[in-house]
Amino acid sequence: MKESTINRKIQKLLTDNGAYVIKTIATNRAGVPDIIACLDGKFIAIEGKTATGVVSKLQEAHLRQIKAAGGVAIVAKSPDEVKSLLAKLKNTQ
Numbered sequence: 001m002k003e004s005t006i007n008r009k010i011q012k013l014l015t016d017n018g019a020y021v022i023k024t025i026a027t028n029r030a031g032v033p034d035i036i037a038c039l040d041g042k043f044i045a046i047e048g049k050t051a052t053g054v055v056s057k058l059q060e061a062h063l064r065q066i067k068a069a070g071g072v073a074i075v076a077k078s079p080d081e082v083k084s085l086l087a088k089l090k091n092t093q
Contacts, residue, residue, distance in 0.1 A: 001078075007034050007048040009079040014039065017086055031058030033066070033073065042089060043071035051077050 007023060014021045019039035024032050033045035045066045047059050055063075055075050066073035072089065076082050 001050065003034075003048055003050050003053060006050065006076070006078065010035055010046060010048055010076060010082050013079050013082055013086075014044075019044070029062075031056060031062045033059070033062060039086070040089070043069075044085075044089075045071060045073040046082065047073075047075045049075055049077050053077065 011021050011023055014035070014037045017039065019037040022036045024034060024036060033047045035044075035046040035048065037044040037046070043066070045063065047055060047063060049055060059075075063073040063075070072085070074081065074085060076085075
């Protein structure tokens with residue numbers, strides 16, 4: 001599955017669960033995660049990758065910064081990983 005397809009499916013999953021979702025296209029900062037969302041007051045950042053995709057050091061740094069600021073940040077290689085994340089987030093409310 002292409003990265004763009006993975007990202008579209010993740011966006012739909014988040015939207016269907018009531019999240020506010022933005023798909024970043026071009027930003028003023030390289031390495032910003034592909035998908036930014038807010039769900040139940042939680043800031044969520046997702047870097048979508050294919051099964052063989054590699055996260056760059058800059059992308060890793062952004063994900064760490066988001067986590068350090070109290071947000072949720074993951075690399076997702078499938079919508080199922082996001083489903084799992086949403087289930088965990090709902091269980092911690």
